[in-house]
Amino acid sequence: MGLSLRRFAAIIVVPVVLIAIAVFTTATLQRDGALDAAHRQATSQQLLTTMLDEETGARGYFETRDSRFLDPFYTGEFAFARALAASRALDRGDAPLLQALTAQAQQNATWRAVITDQITTLADQGTRPSVAQALAGRSMVDNFRRLNAIYAVQLGYRRDRALTRSTWLGVGVTGLVCVLLVLCGLWLVRRLGRREAQRLRRQQELRELLQVSASEDESRDLLIRHVERSVPRSAAAVLNRNNSDDRLEVVINKSASPSAALRGLPADQLRPRSCLAVRLSRTYRSEPGDTPLLECEVCGKIGTSILCEPLLVGGQVIGSVLIASEASIDHEQADRLRESVTQAAPILANQRNLALAERRAASDALTGLPNRRAADESIKRMTAHAGRTITPLSAVLLDLDHFKQINDLHGHDRGDKVLAAVGGLLAANVRASDFAARFGGEEFLLLLPDTDRDGALELAEKLRRSIERADIGQIGRITASFGVATLPMDAVEPEQLLRKADRALYAAKARGRNRVEVAVSSPASEGHDVQGPGPAGADPLDA
Numbered sequence: 001m002g003l004s005l006r007r008f009a010a011i012i013v014v015p016v017v018l019i020a021i022a023v024f025t026t027a028t029l030q031r032d033g034a035l036d037a038a039h040r041q042a043t044s045q046q047l048l049t050t051m052l053d054e055e056t057g058a059r060g061y062f063e064t065r066d067s068r069f070l071d072p073f074y075t076g077e078f079a080f081a082r083a084l085a086a087s088r089a090l091d092r093g094d095a096p097l098l099q100a101l102t103a104q105a106q107q108n109a110t111w112r113a114v115i116t117d118q119i120t121t122l123a124d125q126g127t128r129p130s131v132a133q134a135l136a137g138r139s140m141v142d143n144f145r146r147l148n149a150i151y152a153v154q155l156g157y158r159r160d161r162a163l164t165r166s167t168w169l170g171v172g173v174t175g176l177v178c179v180l181l182v183l184c185g186l187w188l189v190r191r192l193g194r195r196e197a198q199r200l201r202r203q204q205e206l207r208e209l210l211q212v213s214a215s216e217d218e219s220r221d222l223l224i225r226h227v228e229r230s231v232p233r234s235a236a237a238v239l240n241r242n243n244s245d246d247r248l249e250v251v252i253n254k255s256a257s258p259s260a261a262l263r264g265l266p267a268d269q270l271r272p273r274s275c276l277a278v279r280l281s282r283t284y285r286s287e288p289g290d291t292p293l294l295e296c297e298v299c300g301k302i303g304t305s306i307l308c309e310p311l312l313v314g315g316q317v318i319g320s321v322l323i324a325s326e327a328s329i330d331h332e333q334a335d336r337l338r339e340s341v342t343q344a345a346p347i348l349a350n351q352r353n354l355a356l357a358e359r360r361a362a363s364d365a366l367t368g369l370p371n372r373r374a375a376d377e378s379i380k381r382m383t384a385h386a387g388r389t390i391t392p393l394s395a396v397l398l399d400l401d402h403f404k405q406i407n408d409l410h411g412h413d414r415g416d417k418v419l420a421a422v423g424g425l426l427a428a429n430v431r432a433s434d435f436a437a438r439f440g441g442e443e444f445l446l447l448l449p450d451t452d453r454d455g456a457l458e459l460a461e462k463l464r465r466s467i468e469r470a471d472i473g474q475i476g477r478i479t480a481s482f483g484v485a486t487l488p489m490d491a492v493e494p495e496q497l498l499r500k501a502d503r504a505l506y507a508a509k510a511r512g513r514n515r516v517e518v519a520v521s522s523p524a525s526e527g528h529d530v531q532g533p534g535p536a537g538a539d540p541l542d543a
Contacts, residue, residue, distance in 0.1 A: 033163045033165075034159070037162065039090060041155060043086045044087065046079070047080065047083050047084065047104060050079045051111075052141075053076050053079075054072060054077075054080070055111075055137075057069050057070055057076070062122065062128050073115070084104075087101050094158065097158065100147065104144060107140060108144060114140070118137075202226065202229070203339065206223070206343060207343055210223070211347065215351060216355060217251075220240070220348065221253065223341075223344045224251070224253050224321075225253055226340055230340070233327060234324060234326070235253075235324050236253070236322065237251060237252045237321075238250075238320075239321075241317065247271055247272070248274060248275060275297075275298045276308070277296075278317050278320050284306070285306065286300070286305070296308070304324045304325060305326070305329050306322070306323070307323050308322045309337050309338055311348060313345050313346050318345065323337060362374035364437075364438040366423070366438070367419055367420050367438050368420075368423060370435070370436075372437070372438070372440055375437035375447075379498065383497065385449070386488075387492075391450045392450065392487060392489070393448070393487040394451045395487075395497050395498060396445070396460050396482060396484050397439065397445055397483045397504075398443070398444050398464075398505070399442055399505055400418065400442040400443075400467075400480050401480060401481055401513040402513075403415065414475055417475075418478060419438070422467060423436075423438060431448075434448050445498075452486060452489075453486045456484045457516060457518060464480060464516055468514065480514070481505055481509050481516075482515070482516040483501045483502060483517055484519065485498075490519040500519035501519060503519060
């Protein structure tokens with residue numbers, strides 16, 4: 001009995017399903033036929049409308065001689081050509097319809113040629129078309145109307161035939177529906193398999209590239225491009241949390257122009273609390289039209305679908321990954337983003353810690369300037385660059401005068417404040433391309449690329465005056481002595497350049513301090529290596 005019921009159900013259900021499919025297919029074919037006919041009618045009407053607009057514009061010009069009336073006439077030529085091309089594309093293969101279109105095109109071209117001559121005559125000679133010419137032009141327009149009406153009737157016949165044919169085709173499609181469903185099912189399974197395989201390959205590619213990336217910047221850029229590749233029509237950014245400055249740094253794809261949505265981010269005002277994903281340590285989502293209780297300061301004004309995933313490492317949030325998409329971000333895409341962020345977060349944290357350790361190793365903790373180790377590396381690199389580009393490189397060594405007395409009289413804490421103040425002064429008065437370092441003790445080094453002796457002297461004198469005028473509480477006036485040497489005038493190697501600058505500094509100390517001395521490049525002066533004098537100072541007491 002059960003078997004008979006199943007067979008009965010199959011007999012009833014299967015035909016119903018097939019009939020429903022056939023009806024749907026027939027309706028779809030009829031709809032497509034109707035839409036096709038509507039498109040043809042629209043292009044036919046466009047031909048007529050354009051022709052009438054041209055005629056109206058030409059008539060207005062003949063009556064007023066105002067050239068503004070000719071705008072529809074001139075633009076109508078291109079509009080007519082577009083409509084004609086669209087109609088021919090729709091009517092491809094239908095000879096009667098194409099002939100009707102050709103007749104309309106010829107009539108329009110003939111009329112345009114006549115009207116163009118009349119416009120030229122009126123513009124050059126001031127002679128308007130005669131009544132006979134006007135009537136002839138009107139007759140051409142009326143003939144175009146007639147040809148267009150004939151074309152419209154032919155389109156109606158064709159539409160009726162198409163609808164009838166679509167009905168019969170719907171019946172034939174019924175037998176193919178089941179086969180197509182099976183094939184579509186197989187295709188869908190294979191497609192889903194390929195998508196999953198592609199996702200795994202991309203995740204593996206991201207994992208491998210992150211593991212071999214050279215820096216945090218490179219890793220962030222890889223992550224951004226991977227996310228944008230995973231979510232079509234999207235733009236991504238990494239919000240990098242800088243705890244020392246209490247701010248979020250926006251990082252976008254360096255190889256592409258920024259999206260309009262991401263260009264609107266308030267990059268100069270972002271704080272860690274500005275991003276709700278960072279603030280809440282969880283995923284934040286927003287869709288257009290949402291009215292949240294608390295709007296995110298970072299992405300609340302973007303206006304697209306937003307997904308922001310925090311970068312979590314050991315329970316600590318080091319930033320977030322923001323993605324803005326024109327389309328809604330589905331759960332599958334959200335899962336992919338979460339997986340990618342989970343992979344990238346520990347690598348970004350490790351690279352950040354490594355870069356921080358390297359910066360600390362190459363920086364002077366007191367002044368914040370690079371230390372002697374960084375200076376030795378920089379002078380080699382900058383000397384080599386100056387040699388390749390055949391440009392000057394100046395070195396300025398400066399030493400604080402009587403610094404031992406400052407420590408003895410005011411204590412080492414006060415001395416440290418002096419060093420920190422001088423370090424800040426140097427950093428504020430050099431170019432971005434210049435290099436300033438604490439060279440040891442109370443001695444500082446400046447490397448000035450593409451700067452000749454005169455430029456280095458000018459900067460050194462400016463710094464000397466600034467240090468002399470510096471107001472450091474409870475210490476009083478401080479001064480510094482400067483030695484300047486320039487490559488290739490005074491030296492050709494890094495060690496020689498530093499030695500010449502050091503001898504010039506020694507001469508500045510010996511000649512009274514608080515002055516600038518320049519190395520002498522002539523062999524006869526090798527024993528002294530300086531030329532001066534600069535501003536006079538006190539008698540030397542200590543280095």
